[in-house]
Amino acid sequence: MTGGPVGIVANPASGKDIRRLVARASVFDNQEKAAIVARAFVGAIAAGATSFRYLPDRYGIVAQAIPDAGVDADVAPVDSPDTDSALDTIRAAAQFRDLGCAVVLTLGGDGTNRAVARGWRDAPLVAISTGTNNVFPRMIEGTVAGAAAGLVASGAIALAEVARPAKLVTVTVDGERDDLALVDAVLVDERFLGARAIWDASRLRVAVLTRAEPASVGVSAIGGLLRPLGERDPGGLALDFGSGGVLVDAPIAPGLYQTVPVRRVRPLAEGEPVVVEGPGVLALDGERERVLKQGQRAILSVVPDGPRVVDVRQTLHVAACRGLFRAAPEGRDGD
Amino acid sequence: MDVDRNVLLDLHRRMVRIRVFEEEAGKLMEAARVPGALHLYVGEEAVAAGVMANLTDDDQITSTHRGHGHLVAKGGDFKRMYAELFGRATGYNKGKGGSMHVCDMEIGMLGANGIVGAGPPIAIGAAFSDRYRGTSNVAVTFFGDGASNEGGVHEAANIAALWKLPGLFVCEYNGYGEFTPPARHQAIRDVADRAAGYGMPGVVVDGMDVIAVYEATREAVARARRGDGPTLLECKTYRFYDHVGIRGMGVSYRTDDEVLQWRKRDPVALLEAHLADAQILSSDDARAVHDEVRAEALAAVAFAESSPFPEPHELLEDVYDTSLPAPDEAPR
């Protein structure tokens, strides 16, 4: 049985952007995140985890929860460049890999998990959603997510039994493969990163999706309502926006439907390149990330070897079948 | 979501005006050419500019002790502003208010304020009146991270949300209340987290990025004008200078490194870089804006400094809006 520490990243910035204003998203406050981490600690320890490494965030989300890990747990921070940006998460993920973490527990949205994947491409992930319109992480109770992480970390259940690699979109700009998206990479007709989120469908130009889920919110939902593609189906989906095709009513942000003109929907084979050209802004997993100048090209393609995502339900199911949580009978002799 | 070219140039000019106004004001204070204490806005320009570019002269704002930037961004006149800092009769407040009370009621600037947290309750009154009088105006209140812990701020936010007043609460989160960081002021770190408790949307934006502030404000103001109620908009920013005056480096309560890190994200430089990249404004043209504004500032300083002081009779005037004699006679 090979285990390792649980890595923890809790993004203090998730769940606070402009979509609370332009759509109907809720504020995800940091105290709630700290409470989730506390519950995850308890769950993980109940499941046998003993060692934890975490990204020290500026708001002390994890630090506040440490007392809940109890005095016996080995909990220590990794080094952080303390930029209060995604860079901190990217660096932490790389350290988790080097430290031999068995699993990484994330609290955040698509963007948080994307940053982990940038630091550790195939990180083993238990992803709890504390963001806005998240497709990648799940809404799941922290106690249970912690227990799943603990089962993997203690080595009681092998990662390969309960995790599958997620797809991702690789982003190559000027010949350099320098970014990725877990759900969607979208060219939008913008010049600036501004308030980061995207909430105006008329600005969408081209999207490349790893998954097109009709039961989600965001660009993935647009694809999903036209041509569903599951997280486990091979390949991806490309959408060209604009008139001359179909109109679809899709929730592009929480509580916000817009009618989106989609000119073309085409399936993508694994690795098939989609070339987009500036001017515009590349939005990755829902956030404007990178300005493309006039004529500047980006190549987007869907590949299968992203983070290994732990299926929390399945992990606990396996644990139940194996009786992993059965307490030793207490003083019952002659039974 | 896109921001028009003219708006971008307008944002730039507003920011440069604040920067230059404050740089010159700071020099005046250091040289003891103006009396009293100045709380400078340098570093936080993107907040005032990004918000104000969404307002008309009929929309009102309430400000703070750090109020020059708000008035400049709202369209304040350099001459009357500097004259006020000099305590001259030609100043916005006839020299009676000074830096901490500078106002221009004609363009909806309801005054800088010496009392921390005093703005939000007044702003909701303006918002109430905007609706009561049947206008489509909005009222915006600026308050600091420190101010966010004053009771009146919470009371105002509650009333505004309850009555869906056409208001906007802008928290200028600059990392300090005087010399104390928010970590020692409040158990939470994002003031916007409180929005849910008031019953209004809460949003955090990068307060060094004027486009982000502009976009968020545009949506919040539109929401307020539609009658959908107030918004709490928290802008993460930083004051480059000290609580009062210029210094701000080599001080006991924050590290120089911290200041240098934030200075790398100088909001004026950030916007200028964007504008150059987008071929909207070259660095030469940007420089020309600075030069032009500086010339205006220097002329305004000269005007202010050569203006007369208020006459002695001014002392007892403006206490009441009436010509009746005051209850007390001349000073003894």
Next chain:
Amino acid sequence: MTTAEATTSRKLTYVAAIADGLRCALREDPLVFVAGEDIAGYGGVFGHTRGLLAEFGPTRVLDTPISEAGIIGLGVGAAATGCRPVIDIMFMDFMGECGDEILNQMAKMRYMFGGKARLPMTVTTMAGAGMNLAAQHSQSLEAWFCHIPGLKVVMPATPYDAKGLLLAAVRDDNPVVVVFNKRSLGMQGDVPEAAYAVELGRANIVRAGTNFTVVATGRMVHEALAAAMALAQDGLDLEVVDPRTLQPLDIETIVASVRKTHRALVVHEAVRFGGFGAEVAAQIQELAFDHLDAPVGRVGAPFAPVPFSPALEKLYVPNADRIAAEVRRVVGLQV
């Protein structure tokens, strides 16, 4: 005077004497704590709490949020339950923020509760104009507090009194408001090293004289002394009385002086109308009418907020010249 004459004295500034007084209070009673805005880490914006954090630590010297209502309430609750708090309100003008806690809670709790509550708390604050800080950072509002039954009010004029009145306030089992003057901060004076109290309710004859009584409070004591020097040439021998404690007022000392001199003037920095001087003048007239050769004069600020412009502020704040002129007017000399 209940001085510690036996111990050594040294020259201290007014501001250092305040810090010295707080230090003595913290040393002599473990139930004393000091709380206020920027008073710990920074040592007070006026420097009056410098060094206290280092000596007594963060459980006894506390930076608070900018929440005046909250911190006065904190003092009331802590005092009622056994502590001896000192709460600092940076500028007297900010007392408006905590009006209820002072006038309805702190002042009245004991009486309303039938004498069952004890409120040994001290509120310290800075008053005074003359520094171009305009209408909200310059006021002298002591009359407000003198008007509220249940409160005691002191106004130290010298470094010696700053320390001694502060210590007396802290030792007193009633709520006491200590009003310092920000323009006196740099003033030097002899201050004993030992802890000592200047008895509350005891006036100080700072200059003995024979034919005119000036009752002056706070920084105006020094202006009155300067006026006395100037008037000596006119054959006027001023007796200057500093009540030190405004509530409860040592009217006996004042009346005794008036019986001797037959003329009186009351001077304060606060607005004349409805000021503390009105009370003193009324009591003198009640108690020594037959001894008066002229109506009691009053010098105070005109009925206007404190103006910012130096040109106006210099007309606003009472000074030695205005006091001398008013003395002359009372005695019927040409001004």
